[in-house]
Amino acid sequence: MRMGAAQTGGHFPVPHKSLSLxxxxNKTEIVISKYEDIFLVIVSQIGCMGTILAAKKDESVFSDPTYNVSVLFGKRDEAFLLACARQLIEHISSSGSAxxxxxxxxxxxxxxxxxxxVISAIIENRLW
Structure with a gap:
C-alpha cells in the first residue's frame, strides 16, 4: 500500500480528510467526513460510489453492546464488505464515539x- 498525500479540510461544509493511494x-480515493451525528466514509477504485453500508453500535443495559451492519444499496452477498464496516464501527466505538x-x-x-x-488507511486518517 503506497500512500498519497492526505488533505484535511476545515469546517466547511464539514470536517473531512481526502486521500489518494x-x-x-488500484488507485484508491478515500474521503472521510465527520458530520454532527454520523461519520461518512467513501472509498472508490471505480470513480463512483459502490455498495453503501450502515453500521451502528446498539447498547443494552442488560447485555454487552452489539454491532448492527446492513447494506443500504448494492451488493448484499459480499461478506468482506460487511466485515469491513463492522471492523470500522467497532474501532469508532472503542475510540469513545457513539x-x-x-x-x-x-x-x-x-x-x-x-x-x-482499506481499513488501515481509514483508521490512520480517522476523524474520530
Whole structure:
C-alpha cells in the first residue's frame, strides 16, 4: 500500500480528510467526513460510489453492546464488505464515539488483503 498525500479540510461544509493511494495496484480515493451525528466514509477504485453500508453500535443495559451492519444499496452477498464496516464501527466505538457510520465501498478488488489495507488507511486518517 503506497500512500498519497492526505488533505484535511476545515469546517466547511464539514470536517473531512481526502486521500489518494495505491492499494494492490488500484488507485484508491478515500474521503472521510465527520458530520454532527454520523461519520461518512467513501472509498472508490471505480470513480463512483459502490455498495453503501450502515453500521451502528446498539447498547443494552442488560447485555454487552452489539454491532448492527446492513447494506443500504448494492451488493448484499459480499461478506468482506460487511466485515469491513463492522471492523470500522467497532474501532469508532472503542475510540469513545457513539456516532454511527455510513460507508460506500466502490472497489475493483474485494480480496481480504485489499480490504485490510482499506481499513488501515481509514483508521490512520480517522476523524474520530
Amino acid at each position: 495505491d492499494i494492490k495496484g 456516532r454511527p457510520l455510513v460507508i460506500s465501498l466502490g472497489l475493483k478488488d474485494h480480496s481480504q488483503g485489499a480490504l485490510k489495507d
